[in-house]
Amino acid sequence: MHACVLGAGVIGVTSAWQLAQQGWQVTLVDSATEPASGASHANGGQLSYSYVAPLAEPDVLPHLPTWLLNPSSPLRFRLRADPRQWRWCLQFLQACTHRAAAATTAQLLSLSYLSRQVLHDIQSTHAFDFGHAKNGKLIVYRTPSLLEKARDQVKLQADLGSDQRILNTQELIQLEPALAPAQAHLAGAVYTPSEESGDCARLTSALFKELAAMSNVNIRMGTTIQALQRTGNRIQALRTSQGDLIEADHFVMAAGMGSQPLMAQLGVQVPLYPLKGYSLSVPCAQAHVPAISVTDYERKTVYAKLGDTLRIAAMVGIGASNQGIETDRINLVRRQAQSLLPDVDLSAAQAWAGYRPATPHGRPWIGQSRAADNLWLNIGHGALGFTLACGSSHLLSSLIRQETPAIDPIPFQPRS
Numbered sequence: 001m002h003a004c005v006l007g008a009g010v011i012g013v014t015s016a017w018q019l020a021q022q023g024w025q026v027t028l029v030d031s032a033t034e035p036a037s038g039a040s041h042a043n044g045g046q047l048s049y050s051y052v053a054p055l056a057e058p059d060v061l062p063h064l065p066t067w068l069l070n071p072s073s074p075l076r077f078r079l080r081a082d083p084r085q086w087r088w089c090l091q092f093l094q095a096c097t098h099r100a101a102a103a104t105t106a107q108l109l110s111l112s113y114l115s116r117q118v119l120h121d122i123q124s125t126h127a128f129d130f131g132h133a134k135n136g137k138l139i140v141y142r143t144p145s146l147l148e149k150a151r152d153q154v155k156l157q158a159d160l161g162s163d164q165r166i167l168n169t170q171e172l173i174q175l176e177p178a179l180a181p182a183q184a185h186l187a188g189a190v191y192t193p194s195e196e197s198g199d200c201a202r203l204t205s206a207l208f209k210e211l212a213a214m215s216n217v218n219i220r221m222g223t224t225i226q227a228l229q230r231t232g233n234r235i236q237a238l239r240t241s242q243g244d245l246i247e248a249d250h251f252v253m254a255a256g257m258g259s260q261p262l263m264a265q266l267g268v269q270v271p272l273y274p275l276k277g278y279s280l281s282v283p284c285a286q287a288h289v290p291a292i293s294v295t296d297y298e299r300k301t302v303y304a305k306l307g308d309t310l311r312i313a314a315m316v317g318i319g320a321s322n323q324g325i326e327t328d329r330i331n332l333v334r335r336q337a338q339s340l341l342p343d344v345d346l347s348a349a350q351a352w353a354g355y356r357p358a359t360p361h362g363r364p365w366i367g368q369s370r371a372a373d374n375l376w377l378n379i380g381h382g383a384l385g386f387t388l389a390c391g392s393s394h395l396l397s398s399l400i401r402q403e404t405p406a407i408d409p410i411p412f413q414p415r416s
């Protein structure tokens, strides 16, 4: 069998990897010249296996007015004359119920645990160096009442198998001394010892390099997919910017935000919307850098030591006009980082902005598209694409090969 995978971000590369390992012929296509050039390039580096609650949750609603009016809030919303934006926002608000958020959390946990198992299985045979660490995660809270509320989520996730515990400020500083300069502002934390971190782009590139050396894999970088040619219920070929057609038995759509216009050409609206985020990559051959991954809950900022780089990621922009770096937003990330870690030197930090390809409810779409029998989707991983990539691609590969999947695929089934 021959599969053509559209997109060489972390989702496309792990999809290609799963199929190629099964002996399938694989063609991997991307418009960029290097893998992980899109959202997978400089993300937060969190392998957030136990902390997968969707963005759409009831607590968002009371915070919305403050977030929308405050220029220092993690969320920036720009209203566009774009029905796609309005539809996405409406569906997002509809998903902000306790029932929907609890169901999505349980479904994402099943996928994230599969992801962890698949990544560890890959690592048992391939010694990829991607700054991977199993140092756990601290979600730090500034407001005592919010820390109290976090107990409910910890309890919900404990029932679903997560090992998490609440730390007071003293216990927090004992565990992560790098946070000592900010301790007067911290109420405590949720500590999850099993969480991991790593550099998404480095893992993607390492897998890509292995794929490029396999005789059953054909790599087509620098090749923009212009259209999918459909006859009846089947995709026959991709039309590319290089003027040729790529034929295959199956096609896997893993083009991140680029999946949306390609599917629209087939008359299918996928509910993806870009949520813009920022990161700083700081050379960290310096003291005062946390060894444990940290999430500053109220500021929605994450910190991860990825080998010799401290990655700081933050901000959600809805309705951004382009992927450029807005000075006020990146300066806000800097100020927030400096207030939590005042002794870390940010002068050599590299700034980056990317789009999270998000569905309104927070669940990716993994499985057969209704647009064609041989078109498979692996899209919409939002803020969790690195965490969910290995599990999503394992699930997709089982479905294409008509094998029994390791987890229930129904919650992730594409609706179009």
Ligand SMILES: Cc1cc2nc3c(=O)[nH]c(=O)nc-3n(C[C@H](O)[C@H](O)[C@H](O)COP(=O)(O)OP(=O)(O)OC[C@H]3O[C@@H](n4cnc5c(N)ncnc54)[C@H](O)[C@@H]3O)c2cc1C
Binding pocket: 006, 007, 008, 009, 010, 011, 012, 029, 030, 031, 032, 035, 036, 037, 038, 039, 040, 041, 042, 043, 044, 045, 046, 047, 048, 200, 223, 224, 225, 226, 254, 255, 256, 257, 258, 259, 262, 275, 276, 277, 278, 279, 302, 313, 314, 353, 354, 355, 356, 357, 379, 380, 381, 382, 383, 384, 385, 386, 387, 388
């Ligand atoms: C600021 C930020 C922080 C994040 N932090 C984390 C984190 O800590 N942990 C986590 O799990 N996730 C995180 N994420 C989310 C994660 O990065 C994404 O979910 C993930 O990278 C999506 O991967 P993808 O392969 O679907 O998309 P992409 O990486 O965007 O890949 C899509 C690829 O498709 C290609 N493509 C698109 N259209 C075409 C076309 N027409 N022809 C040819 N090629 C095409 C693009 O060139 C691109 O290479 C973060 C995201 C951002 C923006």
